[in-house]
Amino acid sequence: MNIGDRIVAWSKDEEIKKEGASGGLVTSLLTASLKGELADEVIALQKISEFEGVPIRTSNVDEVLKCSGSLHAAPINLTKFAVRFFEEHPDGALALPAKPCDARGIVEQAKRKKINLEKTYLIGLNCGGTMPPITTMEMLEKMYEINPDDVIEEEIEKGKLIFKTKNEKKAISIDELEEAGYGRRENCRYCETNIPVMTDVACGNWGAGKNETFVEIFTEKGIKLMNNAIELGLIETAPATEKGIKIREKTNSVMEKVAKKWHEKIFVPIEDRLERFHYYMDVMEDCIDCEACKYVCPVCACDESKCIDFYDPIDSYKISIYHLVRLLHLSDSCIGCGQCTDVCPAEIPLTILHRRIADRIQAKYNYVPGMDMKIPPSFEVE
Amino acid sequence: MEEEWTPKITLFCCNWCSYAGSDDAGVGRKQQPPSTRTIRVMCSGRTDPGFVLTALMEGSDAVLFTGCHIGDCHYISGNYKAKKRFEMLKEILDEIGLEDERLQLQWISASEGSEFAEYIRKVTEEIKAIGPSPLRQEWMK
Structure with a gap:
């Protein structure tokens, strides 16, 4: 097995195959990483119902097995759970399934030394939206x-x-x-990252047959992850078909085109300066200072939050300074995952506000957050 | 009698260059409008974006970053950091609808007293032309 290989794989275990989606490969990879002692713990999404999933961190194989199956209607970002793991076990190893926004969040946190990416096994999931x-x-x-x-x-x-x-x-x-x-959620509609190329392996059903998963391997860690599962006899693989590869590429390009259209539709620039001022003032006015957006944000990495340093709930400023500092802080790292909009009790369209500014700054510095470890955050000064 | 409106400008000066520069302007008796409120920081790199935002929220009509010329920083790279912060802040303030003139960056060395006075005169005129900041509250005098 080499980097860049495209294969199809499925679980050998009939039970997992039945419960999990597309042949239960991801569940098998997670259990294999625990059994083969690649990872100390794994993070998985425990299914409560079709519309509710709770992330759990566990080293128990049986609990992982209970988490099989896909959940499109439980939009949770696992980055902060991975950060907690490395806070508690700085030398530990972790395996987790990651859709593109989880993976991008994890890469951004790794750049800020909150996650040890060398000890994190990222099982990427192709994502068309939640x-x-x-x-x-x-x-x-x-x-x-x-x-x-x-x-x-x-x-x-x-x-x-x-x-x-x-x-x-x-x-x-x-x-x-x-x-x-x-x-889909609004931010998923305009998200252009459907295949998580920053992970170790990307799994998905695009281009795969029934009850199998299409896998593309990106890193050495990915090879280790797959070989470990094969050695333990948990999965079976076969080379991907030419047709499958083409279907996957086509699906990806179609999704990207749709995303671009949505982007244009949602982000209509407000030309007039004063109109823009009133737009920001009006949307932020509803804020009730609960700070929930800060807690869920996967790319927030301050040890002591800078955004509340200059802010007091009794301030009567025209625009909340808390949000302005957050807009500034996330301008280079916002990945548009939509968590802030999801949790906001006052229903402020925070992701759109963040993206409006992040789009400008990320284009200016030619920086796409969370795509690889090579480029330092654009806030960095040589 | 109605007084003419003068803008309130918050001026961040670094200890080694621009503060000395403003001192030089005073020693040299260079005329400049009394529109600035000077805050001395040890280095322009100390100017936290939070300071700038707070100044604007508290009723400043403009905020000026001043410091040593690039390459002259007492702490080697402080003004590079200030420059980066300034650029990012500028994008944000533009996006939320503040005029370009309300945030400015100027490098002033310790000997540039007349340039300093000239710069303050220029900025005060610019701000007078665009009027009070939209972030200023009615009850702020």
Whole structure:
């Protein structure tokens, strides 16, 4: 096995194969990393229902097995959990599944010495977007006309969102859903990173057959991860077909094009200066100083938060200084993961505000956060 | 009698160059408008973006970064850091709708007293032309 290899793989265990999505490869890789003692702990998303997942950090193989299956409607970023792991075990090794925004967050934290990337096994997941749980439930009732509690499986395939219940299977195209205001989270719509090239292996069902996963290997660690699972007899592999590789590339380029269109649609520049001032003033006015956006932000890396240094809840400034410092701090590192918008109780479109500024600064310094370890953060001065 | 509005400008001076420069302007009796409020910092690299934002929020009409010329920094690289911060702050303030003139960067050495006075005169005129900052509250005098 070499770097750059494209293969298809699946779990040998019938139970995992049945429970997990696309042949249960990711679950097998996670259990293999624990069994083969590559990692001390793994992070996985425990399924509560189709619309709720709780991240757990565990060294128990049985608990990992319970986490199999994909959850599109549980948008959680695992970066901060990885940071906590390295706070507690500075010399430990960790394995975790990472969609592009998790992986980008982890790379940004690694640049700021919060995560030891050499001891982190990143099992990348191709991602076409996640969905907000509450709106998804509403969508199920209105558009699909099925009871959210009956859903046993969901899947995204060929631009269609598929929900399965015990006796029926319904598919509606994502474009149609998004026209109606449902579908993926806003930040996922304009996200252009679908294949996590910064991870060790990227897994996904694009270009793979039924019950198998397409894997692309990016690093030495990725080879180690795959070989470990093969040696333990947990997975089987085969070379990817030419057709599969083409399908995967095509799917990726289609997704990128759609994302670019959404980007143009959402980020309409506000030309007038005063209008812009009032826009920012009005949206930030609703802030209730809960600081939730700070806690979930995967790229926030201050030991003692700088954003609350200059700010006091009794300030009566026209624009919150807390948000301005955050806008400045994240201008080079914001990856547009959407966590801040998700948690905001006052429903401030924080991700859009951050992206508006980050787009400008990241374009100016030609810096794309979280893509590789080679380029230092643009705030750095030689 | 209604007084003419004069802008309030927060001026960050580094201890080694621009503060000495402003001192030189005073010793040399160079005329300059009394619009600036000077804050001395040990190095222009000490000017935290939080200072700038707080100054603007508290009613400054403009904030000026001043320091040693590039290459002359007493602490070798402080002014490079100030420059980077300034550039990023500038992008943000522009995005939230503040005019370009409200944040400025100027390198002033210890002997440039007349340049210093000239610069303050120029900035005061510029700010007078664009008026009070939109961030200023009605109750701020």
